[in-house]
Amino acid sequence: MQRRDLLKMLAAAAPLAGGAGRLMAAPAAEGAKLLVVFLRGAYDCANLLVPISGAAGDFYRASRPGIAVPRPGEANGALALDADWGLHPALASSVMPLFQKKQAAFIPFAGTDDLTRSHFETQDSIELGQALDRRRDYRSGFLNRLAGVLGAGPLTAVSPIAFTDQLPISLRGDAQAANMALGNVGRQGIDARQSQVIESMYRGTALAQPVAEGFAVRDEVLRAVKAEMDAASRNAMTAKGFELVAQRMARLMQERFDLGFVDVGGWDTHVGQGAGTGYLANRFEELGRGLAGFADAMGESAWRDTVVVVISEFGRTFRENGNKGTDHGHGTVYWVLGGGLDAQAGGRVVGEQLALTQPAALFQNRDHPVLNEYRAVFAGLFARMYGLSPAQLDHVFGGVSAKDLRLV
Amino acid sequence: MPSIPMSIFRPGVALAALLLAACGTVPVPRLAADPVDAAAQLQWLDRVSWGANPADAQTVEAMGVPRWLGAQLHPGPAVLPAAAQAQIDAMRISTTPIDRLARELEAQRKAAEALSDDDAKTAARQAYQQTLNQLSREAQQRFLLRALYSPNQLQEQMTWFWMNHFNVSTRKGGLRELVGDYEEAAIRPHALGRFRDLLGATVRHPAMLRYLDNAQNAGGRLNENYARELMELHTLGVGSGYSQSDVQSLARVLSGLGVTLRDDGPPPRLPAAQQAAYVRQGLFEFNPARHDDGAKTLLGAPITQRGLAEADEALDRLARAPATARFVSRKLAIYFVADAPPPALVERMSATFLRSDGDIAAVLTTLFESPEFAASLGRKFRDPVHYVVGSVRLAYGDRVVSDVAPMLGWLNRMGQPLYGHETPDGYALTQDAWASAGQMATRFEIARAIGASGAVLFRAGDKAPLEKPPYPPLAASPVVRTEMASLSQATRAALAQASAPPDWNTFFLASPEFNHR
Secondary structure (H helix, E strand, O other): OOHHHHHHHHHHOOEOOOOOOOOOOHHHHOOOEEEEEEEOOOOOHHHOEEEOOHHHHHHHHHHOOOOOOOOOOOOOOOEEOOOOEEEOHHHOOOHHHHHHOOOEEEEEEEEOOOOOOOHHHHHHHHHHOOOOOOOOOOOOOHHHHHHHHHHOOOOOOOOEEEOOOOOOHHHOOOOOOEEOOOOOOOOOOOOHHHHHHHHHHHOOOOOHHHHHHHHHHHHHHHHHHHHHHHHHOOOOOOOOHHHHHHHHHHHHHHHOOOEEEEEEOOOOOOOOOOOOOOHHHHHHHHHHHHHHHHHHHHOHHHHHOEEEEEEEOOOEOOOOOOOOOOOEOOOEEEEEEEOOOOOOOOOEEOOOOOOOOOHHHOEOOOEOOOOEEHHHHHHHHHHHHHOOOHHHHHHHOOOOOOEOOOOO | OOOOOHHHOOOOOHHHHHHHHHHHHOOOOOOOOOOOOHHHHHHHHHHHOOOOOHHHHHHHHHHOHHHHHHHHHOOOOOOOOHHHHHHHHOOHHHHOOHHHHHHHHHHHHHHHHHOOOHHHHHHHHHHHHHHHHHHHHHHHHHHHHHHHHOOOHHHHHHHHHHHHHOOOOOOOOOOOOOHHHHHHHHHHHHOOOEHHHHHHHHHOOHHHHHHOOHHHOEOOEOOOHHHHHHHHHHOOOOOOOOOHHHHHHHHHHHOOEEEOOOOOOOOOOOOHHHHOOOEEEOOEEEOHHHOOOOOOEEOOEEOOOOOOHHHHHHHHHHHOOHHHHHHHHHHHHHHHOOOOOOHHHHHHHHHHHHHOOOEHHHHHHHHHHOHHHHHHOOOOEOOHHHHHHHHHHHHHOOOOOOOOHHHHHHHHHOOOOOOOOOOOOOOOOOHHHOOOHHHHHHHHHHHHHHHHHHHHHHOOOOOOOOOOOOOOOHHHOHHHHHHHOOOOHHHHHHHHOOOOHHHHHHHHHHOOOOOEO
């Protein structure tokens, strides 16, 4: 590690002392909203957050002769974020403006110590959020445990939801959590009377809760979609894909839910991923548009209380593979967006960092190392967002020692 | 409601007699307890098949569960009803061998790209894409027709299971035209055979080689994707002790196994020394020039063979590993018994797996003979594909549908499209993946779609009017009448509130009882 980086680390990552005065005051938790966006498939973080300066930039471009994002100023080149880092150009009109408004931050060298390099194994382990040296409990995801902790204290009426077809592992557990995919909301054929009769068959069975919750959430979603259609009839632009989903999420989170989860697939770029343009660029573009649209649709006041964290199971190989793509790696880059990010974080690249200037700096001579362990980072964020105590944090992430990146 | 005597099923038909005669030589499982009453037999049928229907219930009644199971475990060629077979026979995937089909498509693609007029090129590209979509849709339709009507119900259940275990997805490029052949040539023939044969067939099929990028895996330009998933998902299971260096070794073993669209012309220009090692079988190719020929160690032992034979050596080692026996047995037990299968049962199945050198029918025999299996009947939540196929089998029995497209739509809405799971882990087999709030709400919509207007399955075209009545005669089904006695009070009370037959059907298909098997 270089001295400069060590200093950076010391400045940015002082561990949380229990009950330190830095913590956000508990009352601030009221109205706090969190959305976790999981990029499934391990997106290529090296082409999101691009080393642009000196030896690190040279090593990056030499490692990726066919897929490196060009330097700032070149055609389809990276957008300079600071002296060291550039952003993928596909985010120029979506996330870059948020970064400039100090409403976006990036945490490089983030991830888990899970080393299987298996998508499924690592996605599961991240969503579970349990200590790696213990037997896994697949019925307890970290967002569900967070909901449990919040419901018992700072956010008594906490209402979690996954905007997915299936209830993701992160939201499985004792706390009630709803789910509903928002991409394709069709006409409903089961009317209110039929809903009641069906609910009555399940009363007292193991499925009573999801059946009842399913009908309730369906009604909420239909109300949100109706509002959208009213807007569309006043000539508002109609969005598609993730952008449409993101707008609907915003509507539901503004009104009813305060803990959200969504996943976006299509990131497993083993072959032909492109550079400043191409396949991955298109995925970034769509994602960025959705995130910016979400911020916009939340409205200024709710956005100020909202934090969006974009994560992925791991990074990809630092070097390009034989097919102009990248293979499974280790460390990745998390994104943090929100209208109320701390001045310390908004518009910055934060957390412990390392200049990757030579093969020896890579983890196992192939990947980004993990310097900002995700449970510690999330615990630090939750402490600030919700004013959670060390005991509460320990319930969410057993055995964690929180890392305060002063994100909010 | 009074209990229903066994004689409610229609009088015996020739089919049952035929099956009785045919199964005289196959081994008959020794069940923990032989289910003799109609309701118990229906539970077995419901779990082992794609869902109880009157015709199969009659066969089970005629043969008894043990002999019927024996016949299911050791099936002969499947004879489908003529109306179903005719639909299959009319498909392009049924009439064109896969290598010819792939070459025809490549010619179509090249012809489209060669057009100089932009509009013409756009139109030709669209036509090409539509052809690919049509081919994958044919494969989906063919699968559903077999699941609905094949007398070899267990073979069809296992075909789906292995398609899911060795998952490929038409959402990846180059797969839509191959997925039908993958199921037909690599999976179904081995679905109840030897695991090693099944594994070997998937490794040599172009669908798998493309899906997990092995077609691009070459010495010096390794792609680890397939090697990793082959150990993690297809054989040993994650956390069973293999290392990153095993993954790399296996990737090197698999380097050079790929796909070729060349026809019978000479092999690509190869050094004379490599000519003899070149292999082309249909679309499968082993190209020694792309193979990493260096020494390799896999799972602690050296690979002794060279060239393509390395792959067979590695697959032998993986297929016979105790970790594989356990991993596959456990997954089968999750599919057929319970989300958290009894460890003792999994142990016995693993022992059978190892003793029989991976004889899948033998492993399933151990499963079916177990008291754990009998005790689990009626308690496994139906995932969407079992829900949709089971509903249609129950609702319309052996009356062959003329259009399965609505079923494909229902599966899409429920999040389990055929060949549509993008990642190689396949769909989850457990309830927690399918019974969330949103999924239950969608499921009840599908219950209504089938219960109130199942006639969409018998339409001549999208715009044709529905037959009358547009709902299935569910309450009159002998299977449903047998099951009525075991419904809970709450379900019976709900059914009593039905305002009309479509309402009754919807409630029945939405009931907790029908949503488990």
